[in-house]
Amino acid sequence: MPREVVVIxxxxxxxxxLEIVNKLEQSLKEIDNISFEYVFLRDVDLKQCRGCGVCLERGEEFCPLKDDRTDIFMKMMHADxxxxxxxxxxxxxxxxxxxxLDRLAYVFHRPCFFHKTFMPVVTQGVYGAEGVLKYLDEVAHFWGFKTCPGLGLTVAWDKPLPSEQQKNEREINEAARRFYNSLTNQADPVPSIKDVLIFRSVRAIHSLAAGLSRDHRYYKEQGWLEADYYYPTKLAWYKKIVGRWAEKQALKQALQTQKEKNLQLAGTKLS
Ligand SMILES: Cc1cc2nc3c(=O)[nH]c(=O)nc-3n(C[C@H](O)[C@H](O)[C@H](O)COP(=O)(O)O)c2cc1C
Structure with a gap:
């Protein structure tokens, strides 16, 4: 079975x-049999996020917008x-x-793209690609992806300049190799201290929430309320200590917030 890649x-x-991505596809296909599916956001029905937060709190299935969002999400879920x-x-x-990104923001709450490789491809006229690469890498990392250093290229406005071509071709081939290596590498990334801190703090907050909370249920279903991390991994002892500390702090803070909310609620009822 060829590995499947979805390009948004x-x-x-x-x-x-698009021209750069087509070249990347060619380069990857020279390495191995890889299937590519393109999703052109300009052609799909993806309505503007209204900011109601229903997907975050109640669940994505309650989003009031009916369009292609779930199809796009499922394509990403089925891809390698x-x-x-x-x-x-x-x-x-x-x-x-x-x-x-906004329409899929619930994935920040309930990450689900583990064991899949992500790579950003960013083109610029002059400046900005580096920041955008970093931004997309961070989003994908939060969503659970195994991220691979992206491809950022400076390109001429309409068609490639001869001076641009050689340099960009080399970078495209290198990116294809990086992406392929990540696709074929079964190992999951070793979580950093920051990853452990975030996981333990967030799950502390979700652990307090009642069974009605969508995130609490998701964390419970995934077995994350008791786990060391999102997936089985051997954590170094100092990361475990930092994790436990972060969890305690987050619990303290969450309890304080809950107290404040209860007082606020009692005040509203009295007035
Ligand atoms: C509305 C608009 C805003 C742009 N802003 C930037 C920018 O902030 N920095 C930059 O280096 N290039 C900028 N560019 C240039 C594009 O990033 C560059 O031409 C890119 O290769 C275009 O890719 P495309 O043909 O897929 O649109 C901008 C172009 C447009 C049309």
Missing amino acids: IGSPHKGRT GVIFATPVYSLQVTALLKNL
Whole structure:
């Protein structure tokens, strides 16, 4: 079975970013039999996030917007690897891609893309790709992906300049190799101290929430309320200590917040 890669194209037109991704696809196909599926955000029905927060609190299935969001999510869930490709527009990802990130923001609460490789591809005219690569890498990391250093290229506006071509081709081939190595590497990344801190603090908060909380149920179903991390891994002793400390602090803070909320509620009822 060929490995499956889904590419989400954030550009609002079929321009330089697509051209670069097509080259990356060619380069990967020279390494191995890999299937590519493209999702053009400009062509799908993906409505603007309304910020109601229903997906975060009650669950994504209660989102009032009925469109292609679940299809896109399922494509990502079924793939071995995911690429987000975007030009830099005003120092950020395009609005199309940002909207997808917002529509999938519930994944920050309930990460689910473990064991899958993610790589960002970012094109720029002059400046901004580095920041956007870092941003997308961080988003994907929070979502559970195994992230692979991205491909950031400076490109001419309409068609490649001869001086750009050679350098970019070399970088595209290197990125294809990196992505392939990550796709074929079965090992999960070793969590950093920051990863452990975040996992333990967040799960402390969810552990307090009643059974009605969507995140609490998700953490329980995944076995995360008792686990050392999202997936089985051997944690160094000092990371375990830091994790326990973070959990205690988060619990203290969460209890304090709960107390404040209860007082607020009692005040509302009295007045
Ligand atoms: C609305 C808009 C905003 C842009 N903002 C930036 C920017 O902040 N920094 C930059 O280096 N290039 C910027 N560019 C240039 C694009 O990043 C660059 O041309 C890119 O290769 C275009 O890819 P595309 O053909 O897929 O749209 C901008 C282009 C447009 C149309």
